[in-house]
Amino acid sequence: MAPAVLPAQNVAERLINRMKSDDKNGDGKLTQAEFTGPDRLFQQLDEDGDGVLVLAEAAQKLKMLRERIGEIRDLNAGNTDARPQRMVPRQRTPIISGVGRRQVKPDYENVRYSDHERHVFDVYAAKTEGSEPAPCMIWIHGGGFRRGDKSEGSLFSTNFTSNGIHFVTLNYRLSQHAIAPACFDDCARALQFIRLNAEKWNIDKSRIAVGGGSAGAGLAQWIGYNDDRADPSAVDPVARESTRVSALILLNAQTSYDYRWIKTHIPGEAWKGDGLQELFGYQVEKVDDLSEEKHRLIEEYSPINHFTKDDPPSLFYFRRSRDPSIAEKNPMDGIHHPIFGLELKKLADEMNVRCDVFSVESPTDLAFYNRRWDHAIGFLKERFEMK
Known part of the structure; x- marks a missing residue:
């Protein structure tokens, strides 16, 4: 059976390729006007809010997130008795789509x-x-x-x-x-x-x-x-x-x-x-x-x-x-x-x-x-x- 991480990696690769195709002038960066994906994904990848994605950095973030999700899926597919207990609550942690950071609700x-x-x-x-x-x-x-x-x-x-x-x-x-x-x-x-x-x-x-x-x-x-x-x-x-x-x-x-x-x-x-x-x-x-x-x-x-x-x-x-x-x-x-x-x-x-x-x-x-x-x-x- 193929490792669970592969489908996740394919999703990341598709997103990366989409961003590359959006980069019409080939400068390695995307403004929100150039980005054809969801506005929310752009804002989440744009960590410092400067309105520009550096493609190399954005691609790395996407890959890391998808690898992490794949590892969790692979772990879930195995023997649950073998899972470290500390991993269980992490599965319930809300994760923002497109980035591996938690979105916290305000008080x-x-x-x-x-x-x-x-x-x-x-x-x-x-x-x-x-x-x-x-x-x-x-x-x-x-x-x-x-x-x-x-x-x-x-x-x-x-x-x-x-x-x-x-x-x-x-x-x-x-x-x-x-x-x-x-x-x-x-x-x-x-x-x-x-x-x-x-x-x-x-x-x-x-x-x-x-x-x-x-x-x-x-x-x-x-x-x-x-x-x-x-x-x-x-x-x-x-x-x-x-x-x-x-x-x-x-x-x-x-x-x-x-x-x-x-x-x-x-x-x-x-x-x-x-x-x-x-x-x-x-x-x-x-x-x-x-x-x-x-x-x-x-x-x-x-x-x-x-x-x-x-x-x-x-x-x-x-x-x-x-x-x-x-x-x-x-x-x-x-x-x-x-x-x-x-x-x-x-x-x-x-x-x-x-x-x-x-x-x-x-x-x-x-x-x-x-x-x-x-x-x-x-x-x-x-x-x-x-x-």
Whole structure:
């Protein structure tokens, strides 16, 4: 009888071949627009939410998952008495289709922080001893401001909750719903709403960090580097709450959304990105005709323009090399290039604010990137003064 692993491997090979055929320009990467498979599978394989699948990495993940499933099936087909008892509960563990990580259900789901259908967040409660309020990490999903969902946070929420840190992941209006500043305002309000209601989830409102991947990282920075939006005289109690945070955790981030800044600092054509055009409502062919008002809007919502010496420390993790030539070869590598973080680090170093930028230059660096949550949580525990 053929080993049970073979059918699973065939499924993986079919998916890999499908992705290869989707790669029409042969650059070894796929955007979601190029990917012909299910949107959910793309989002699950896109671990860092930067809107790009590296085919070699995605293929390896699929193969590993299918081999694992095949081994479990093979084990189930044999003598159950011979199975190690520790394997039994693993068969009942919910596994997301397409990736070998558990999807955890939030403790509080779709908590509404304003009126739009996208104005919701999920809370994953920390595992703590005693009743003292615990610190919180707020995660903002990526997707080029045009797609994405808070559910991506479920894939790594336990990294935080198992270490005594509450984890909140939120949705915000996308560009097709409303252009900037809508998504920025949404994320700031979500933070204020969480602070106002912190007691409901046993959150220590004085120890809150924010972070995100790609677009979410930019939204997090804008909150973290901006002046406090608290308005003590506001009629709305949410608006009275502070937007200052303790730290920033950022994956494949942009530090500016100004096409002029990007054109100056990032080689290639990243500055022409569709996501930027849709975020601010302009056409790249007509940038020479943009009004002063539109330019002021772009400048206002570019995080690097707000960085000051009293801002929180930032950790930048990039899944790319610092080599500028990769940005010339592929705009998607350009819009997620470490240069964004390195330019902000120059300001941070001048102001003596901690800003660490990690990129992938070697297999050792890639191994570190894959263990980024361990590093980030150690950093947060230090910031939160946790034991």
